[in-house]
Amino acid sequence: YQTPTGHDLDQYLRKLCEEKLPHRYPEISPQISERMERELQIIRKMGYAGYFLVVWDFIRYAKEKKIVVGPGRGSVAGSLVAYVLGITDIDPLSYGLFFERFLNPERTAMPDIDIDIEDERRGEVIEYVKQKYGQDNVAQIITFGTMAARAAVRDVGRVLGMPYGKVDRIAKFIPFNRELRIALEESSELKELMEEDEKVRSLFEIAQRIEGLTRHASTHAAGVVIAPDKLTHYTPLYRSSKDEITTQYEMHSLENIGLLK
Template identity: 55%
Template sequence: MAGDFPGLEDAMRRTLEIAERCNVELELGNILLPRYPVPDGRDAFDYLVELCEKGLLKRYGKSTPELQERLRFELKTIKEMGFADYFLIVWDFVNFAKRSSIQVGPGRGSAAGSLAAYCLEITDVDPIRYELLFERFLNPGRKSLPDADIDFSVAGRERVINYVAEKYGRDRVAQIITFGTMMARAAVRDAGRVLEVPYGTVDKVAKLIPEGPKVYLDECLKPGQELKQAYDAD
């Protein structure tokens, strides 16, 4: 092989050294979350507890046994599931938005049931007053990623995204897209409604289409299919 790369003998001798350095262990099967840069190198969970306790007093004016019991339960669950950094990251960019006069939604989805999120001002819906369940957001008996739905104004949304990208690295931040789909029957009914076709006609056509997620209209229009027969007969 050395004859194929004249003048690079030194580099050839180092191939084994490079191979030995390529020794990376991937943590497969685990949920790998980013780390929040906690000030002064403090423990993320300890910092979260401090922020929640301060937020509790700010929200309610005083602490009560009921509030303390609920907050302790939530924090214990968060610690056991390893999601302290997640809460801090969400708190950080929501806090940035509010500091920057970017409108933030009061809370949507199961995250509104978290007292910790309320104390961190991630949400503005009081879960105690409205008797909302934390377990809808994080269930100790079922480990799954938390999903806090945060709404920002259209005018400020890009600024929040850029803030997160700049803080954690653009190569580590990605946006998620959702594609909505319709099954064949639903598509026909929707098209009929938009085209103002009488409901009875649309319903009759829709019922000629088999039910199921893997039913396609072009398949239904092939010879021998009920829809094709009705189409040809009309």
């Protein structure tokens, strides 16, 4: 984030907070002042002032353009600084929320500010970020769908040439969000089918090997990454079926190489 002349990132973040604090709290108690000071000190110590400013800037833009932004989701709702800046609309003091759930000096993991922006106009906000930080420096983030138990059974059944109706009936014995291994231990129907039919036994043996493997790529619903220069210096890129440019590294890998997301 490029601050106005004469301010570094921490100074500008503090200036914004001091200007905006009375809009959130007409009467500023010692508790409020102490909480904001503590948060600003932790943000400075951990080097995340720029992150807050980047997010504040595009949320400010969205709200100015009457683009609907969610009130706040996840641990960032515990931040008074985020509330004062308008990143969230949830008063952490009223609900007894802890800043350390979001940003803790004892934890090295990068924090996530989860932002919900209306689907129909999300592209406008992304385009604003690209214009501000450079088309080559900003991209959406890839996400990988993995092979769930039912899908694994259906795919393997098709390859083995088994009748669709039979495979579909078998797959429906598997509860949603349950691993095949556990489903086989719990379901008497599945155990019986395996004992009666050698092909069904092969079906489950193969399906367990591919369960959890990556099946397809898509664009993360909320993830956008911003790099200090061209993204291709940090990650390969991918053009999706919808002609969207995304990173080829998923969110956690981008975090590991230190990119802002």
